[in-house]
Amino acid sequence: MREKETSEGRETADGEGRRTRRRDPRRRERVLDAALDVLAEDGVAGITHRKVAARADVPLGSVTYHFVSLTELCTRAFARYIEQRSTEYEALFAEVTSREDLTEVLVERVRGGPSRHRSAVLGFVTQEWTRSSRAVLARFTGPEAAARLDALLEGMIMDTLLSTEREPRAEIRAATAPSA
Known part of the structure; x- marks a missing residue:
């Protein structure tokens, strides 16, 4: 045809x-x-x-x-x-013009995170891990510093998992060393 x-x-x-x-x-x-x-x-x-x-x-x-x-x-x-x-x-x-503006944007970024991909079950498991991890770190740093260090470590570990280049050991040491 x-x-x-x-x-x-x-x-x-x-x-x-x-x-x-x-x-x-x-x-x-x-x-x-x-x-x-x-x-x-x-x-x-x-x-x-x-x-x-x-x-x-x-x-x-x-x-x-x-x-x-x-x-x-x-x-x-x-x-x-x-x-x-x-x-x-x-x-x-x-619109960031000051350190305060920067802080506010960062706070909103963390609080607003990628919520559409959250899972209630995964959130519960992650929360339990976070409590445990922070409790261990708090023995050496105190609770507030442990929370910040835990968040830093989680981010750095994620970065290591996803990156093709390893962060230099000295930079990891500098970032995670307790401040005096």
Whole structure:
């Protein structure tokens, strides 16, 4: 059966139309956003090309056309996430003109954290770990310093897990050494 191109897609010789998707300049970004959603819900182990295609409402071939592997898809999705969050983070400090302003922005940042990804069960387990960790540190530093040191350690450990470069030993020592 012969087909001809129309403004709505392809039309067969008997007049039956078959809609095709035309140029979609944001398709790649939609796929990346969908990949981030799937990653947030199912984790790296649960992501598939099919899940991402369904979430982005694109044909499976579009996902594999733009990203040859799941590793590339995840890497590009995380890079997009970092780019978006970096822009938002920079904007948080746009009005900072003093040390007090900086402190207020930081306090709000910590208090407002990434709540959409919180899990009640994980929160409970984490809270128990935090209590235990701070109790051990408090034997050497006191409760207030233990809380700050614990938060610093958690952040530094997370940074070590996610970074490709190790923090120099001397800098870790300087950051964690009790102040006189």
